[in-house]
Amino acid sequence: MSAAPVGTREIGRHAVRAELARVAFNRFCLTGFNQVTFADLAEAAGVSRSTFLRYFGTKEDVVLFVFDPVGDVIADALDADRVDEDDWSRLRNALESAATFLVRDVQHLVTILDLVDQTPALCARLREKQTEWRPKIVARLRETASPADGSPVIANVRAAAALECLWIVLGQWSASGGQEDLGNLLDAAFAAFSPPARQQTAAPL
């Protein structure tokens, strides 16, 4: 899944990166993302500013690098699930894979998500990452699309909509302190697409 480091150098580098991120994250939560500078982080972690910057290209990445594998997780899940399902079902399941991947330490993820949506810069960067994932997802969808879907617009819209669902659902989940069930939340979100869409008359549920 996450490319296993081969050399000892890779291992070390990975470990240092994790430690730097850990220290930095505490600072962010304590003082606020914008208030903390790279100089602060470097001092807190006991390395030089140069070194810190070598591990994380931007301040946003210090927080958001944990989301990097999500795009591949979703794409892989789509591949594993091409059995007789329609796009929406496959996307829903793939999103559940992504959610499962992210939720290891519930408390930690909740804290991250809180920090993210308190911080416009983090929101923006995370949305940017999502957009980077989309082409890969679109490609997987189109592999099995009916020939009638000549234009890539349909697949793009569905992929984009699904990614929005993931984000909205995670926001809701984190607002509940990680109590609610992600599967149920995903179902609730995808219900926005499935019904015949006439909302005026209350649908008998």
Place this chain on the structure above:
Amino acid sequence: MSAAPVGTREIGRHAVRAELARVAFNRFCLTGFNQVTFADLAEAAGVSRSTFLRYFGTKEDVVLFVFDPVGDVIADALDADRVDEDDWSRLRNALESAATFLVRDVQHLVTILDLVDQTPALCARLREKQTEWRPKIVARLRETASPADGSPVIANVRAAAALECLWIVLGQWSASGGQEDLGNLLDAAFAAFSPPARQQTAAPL
């Protein structure tokens, strides 16, 4: 629609802003967004760097301020269209209003959109603006939502999906040089939601 300036000062300020943006935009198209600095822009426009920065808080805004009214345009269109329509139809119509608002000078809009998706920073900022529009749209949807929709998740998902449609459609439209019909493109995009979603068997169209 766009709040009419009342005082002479407002008029002047607005005109200066437009002129600065015009000069700057040429520079961006010529040299590339990232290559141009505020100092360059100020010199090209014949004002000081300070003054230029007083008119535009960020370099991104110099390009993207034209999109600012779109959120209100969509919200207003939703209000004017609450007659007996389901959410998706209302959203589709509202998006067409937004598109109509944006397409005054076809060539200019195409140029802007090209510049935007050549420039990650502009993409990110535009997506940020979209997210700012969403709450207002959600509120309008929920005003007429059936009581069965207790959770705001449904409305959020639909608003987010619709905004993604707008962006995808504009991308497609701009790729065609502004030739294709935006109404048709919107229909094609919204088709991603309507069919029973089973994509394996080619739907007889």
Place this chain on the structure above:
DNA sequence: CATAACCTGATACTCAGTGTCAGTCGCGAC
């Protein structure tokens, strides 16, 4: 051991964005 690759800290640099300050202009009140 030797060498090549890598990591680190130091330093210098560009540029976005913020804030301050003094001078200027337009405009209404007196």
Place this chain on the structure above:
DNA sequence: GTCGCGACTGACACTGAGTATCAGGTTATG
């Protein structure tokens, strides 16, 4: 008219992100 007030401007200084370079130390490998 002129006085004062508010807004606009340019000049300057400053913080902080991100890039680039360099010398010296460390580690893997032959």
